Amino acid sequence: RLSYIYIYSSCKLFSFNLDMEIVSRGWWWVKAMPKKLIAKVVEVAKNTKKLGQDDPRIIIHSLKVGLALTLVSLFYYFQPLYNSFGVSAMWAVMTVVVVFEFSVGATIGKGFNRGVATLLAGALGVGAHHLARISGTIGEPILVGLFVFLQGAISTFIRFFPKIKARYDYGLLIFILTFCLVSVSGFREDEILELAHKRLSTVVIGASVCVIVSIFVCPVWAGQELHTQVAHNMEKLGNFLEGFGDEYFKTSEDEETNGDKSVLQDYKSVLNSKNSQETWANLARWEPGHGQFMYRHPWKQYLKVGTLTRQCAYHIEALNGHLNSDIQAPAEIRGKIEGTCTKMSLESGKALKELALAIKTMTRPSSAEAHVANPKSATKILKSLLKSGMWEDTDLLEVIPVATVVSLLIDVVICVEKIAESVHELASLAHFKSIDPTVTPEKQLTKTECPNIVIT
Numbered sequence: 001r002l003s004y005i006y007i008y009s010s011c012k013l014f015s016f017n018l019d020m021e022i023v024s025r026g027w028w029w030v031k032a033m034p035k036k037l038i039a040k041v042v043e044v045a046k047n048t049k050k051l052g053q054d055d056p057r058i059i060i061h062s063l064k065v066g067l068a069l070t071l072v073s074l075f076y077y078f079q080p081l082y083n084s085f086g087v088s089a090m091w092a093v094m095t096v097v098v099v100f101e102f103s104v105g106a107t108i109g110k111g112f113n114r115g116v117a118t119l120l121a122g123a124l125g126v127g128a129h130h131l132a133r134i135s136g137t138i139g140e141p142i143l144v145g146l147f148v149f150l151q152g153a154i155s156t157f158i159r160f161f162p163k164i165k166a167r168y169d170y171g172l173l174i175f176i177l178t179f180c181l182v183s184v185s186g187f188r189e190d191e192i193l194e195l196a197h198k199r200l201s202t203v204v205i206g207a208s209v210c211v212i213v214s215i216f217v218c219p220v221w222a223g224q225e226l227h228t229q230v231a232h233n234m235e236k237l238g239n240f241l242e243g244f245g246d247e248y249f250k251t252s253e254d255e256e257t258n259g260d261k262s263v264l265q266d267y268k269s270v271l272n273s274k275n276s277q278e279t280w281a282n283l284a285r286w287e288p289g290h291g292q293f294m295y296r297h298p299w300k301q302y303l304k305v306g307t308l309t310r311q312c313a314y315h316i317e318a319l320n321g322h323l324n325s326d327i328q329a330p331a332e333i334r335g336k337i338e339g340t341c342t343k344m345s346l347e348s349g350k351a352l353k354e355l356a357l358a359i360k361t362m363t364r365p366s367s368a369e370a371h372v373a374n375p376k377s378a379t380k381i382l383k384s385l386l387k388s389g390m391w392e393d394t395d396l397l398e399v400i401p402v403a404t405v406v407s408l409l410i411d412v413v414i415c416v417e418k419i420a421e422s423v424h425e426l427a428s429l430a431h432f433k434s435i436d437p438t439v440t441p442e443k444q445l446t447k448t449e450c451p452n453i454v455i456t
Contacts, residue, residue, distance in 0.1 A: 060218045061102055068096045068213045072206055088198040095206025100214065105222035105283030107214040111207030112286070113171030118203045121175040122196035124151070125182025129192050132183070144183055151179050166282050215288075222283035223293045227359065229280065230302050233273055233309050234356035234419070236266040240316055241349030241412065245342030247323055248405065264320070270313040277306045292362055298429035305359075305422045312352075312415035319408050322401065337402060340382045344409050347374040348416045355423045364427045364434050365420070372420045375413045382406060 052059050075089035099110045128147040132140045155172050158164055164172070182196055243264055281299045289295040351371035358365035426432075 057102075057218070057220055061220070064213050064217050065096070065100050067217065068100055068209050069093065071209050071213075072096050075202075088195075088202055091199055091202035092206035092209075095203050096210055099207055100210045103220045103222040103225065103280075103283055104211075104214050105286040107210050109167065109283060109286040110170055111211050113168060114174050115200075115204055115207055117171040117174035118178050118200050121178035122182055122200055125179045126192055126196055128179070128183040129185065147183055148180055152176055166278075167285075219290075221287060221290055221293070222280045223287055223297060223299065224291075226277060226280035226284055226299065226302050227293070229273065229277060230306050230309070231356045231359040233270045233306065233313075234352045234359070236270055237309065237312055237316060238349040238352035238356065239263045240267045240320075241345045241352065244319060244323075244345045244349075245338075249338045249342060264323075267313050267316050267320075270310060271317065273306065274310060277303060298426060301422070301426045301429055305419065305426060308415060308419045308422055312412060312419065315408055315411045315415060319405065319412070322405050322408075337382065337406060340378050341406065341409055344375040344378045344382070344413055347371050347378070348409075348413055351375070351416050351420065355420060358423060358427065358432070362430065362432045364432050365423055366434075368420060368423075372417055376417065379410055379413050382410070 072089075072092040072095075075092060095111075095114060099107060099114055101107045101110060128144065132143040132147070135143050155176050159169055159172050178199065181199075182192060185192060185195065240263070247264065281303050284293075284297070284299045287293075289297075348371075351368050354368035354371055355365050358368065
């Protein structure tokens with residue numbers, strides 16, 4: 001009996017201690033909650049500030065969306081408009097919410113898709129509804145179901161075509177939605193026509209407000225974004241190549257005075273730039289002429305330049321691997337090719353930066369020709385050096401890393417030459433102006449970094 005009493009008292013004591021521990025933890029959590037809440041608020045504020053500082057256009061875009069929503073919301077407070085559209089005015093608000101995008105091209109593209117899709121689907125929906133009504137009570141649901149099935153299946157299949165998906169995917173979605181809304185509706189024929197008319201009118205009004213605000217209030221042009229990104233990508237590769245020679249051939253004494261190596265890693269963003277460039281190019285085709293970008297600007301040529309730039313970046317990625325490789329060739333072997341390789345990388349980097357500057361300023365890249373020619377002559381010297389008998393007494397395993405770097409540099413020089421040809425072609429198609437020898441590139445750049453907002 002005493003043992004039972006002892007066990008019972010022990011259990012009670014354990015239960016009491018457990019309850020006290022739970023209460024203690026709960027009290028500690030309540031006391032710590034204000035500090036955690038304040039820390040979370042501070043973190044959100046810092047992230048918000050950083051986001052706004054990184055790209056102030058995000059803040060401006062948010063204000064533009066608010067302005068567009070305010071304008072279309074006046075439908076509910078301007079009596080003549082409300083009497084005309086009634087609750088259908090909500091479609092204008094919904095159009096602003098789904099159509100307004102960051103760039104002008106994206107906004108125009110979505111507005112065009114929504115307007116045309118609503119018009120076509122509304123007309124076809126009214127026709128389908130009429131055919132179903134005259135077929136009788138039995139045939140009406142059969143025909144409506146058949147029409148909905150056919151248009152849904154065909155429209156969805158068309159969405160899988162790459163070119164259609166890139167430019168008209170949103171329009172096909174709206175087409176499917178509007179057709180079903182109109183054809184399946186149980187309204188009388190005159191009411192269906194009124195529904196289609198109100199839907200189309202409010203969509204056009206909402207899309208028009210979006211386009212007007214997007215163009216005339218601090219516009220963000222997709223074409224300008226593509227133009228800038230292509231130039232910046234080339235500049236990043238040029239920075240790497242200019243610093244590669246010194247970094248690869250540095251001695252142990254040089255390693256003690258390491259500078260900022262972040263510039264050697266900027267090229268990595270170029271490797272994944274394909275999707276963004278294709279998106280900007282598709283959106284740029286919707287935009288009207290503005291500034292120096294006239295109607296039918298050669299946006300496809302920008303994609304060609306971007307593709308060649310990425311190919312060069314892949315070779316540079318391989319070169320960067322040799323900078324950090326555990327297997328390095330002896331210094332005396334690297335010293336035999338140091339001058340030639342350094343010249344190749346340095347001149348290739350200068351050529352890319354000159355080409356980038358030419359794109360930024362929209363001037364013909366005449367000054368880049370010398371920098372493109374210099375590494376080509378250095379390549380011939382290097383090839384003859386490799387074919388000479390100076391490597392006969394050298395261990396093959398020690399030569400392989402150097403030979404690999406030389407081969408990659410030769411590939412880079414070939415890529416730079418192709419990029420230069422592509423930029424010259426772009427300059428011809430886009431009618432880049434010839435540079436005035438009395439005007440420095442910096443002044444040219446200053447003049448073109450802020451393009452005029454002129455709709456042509």
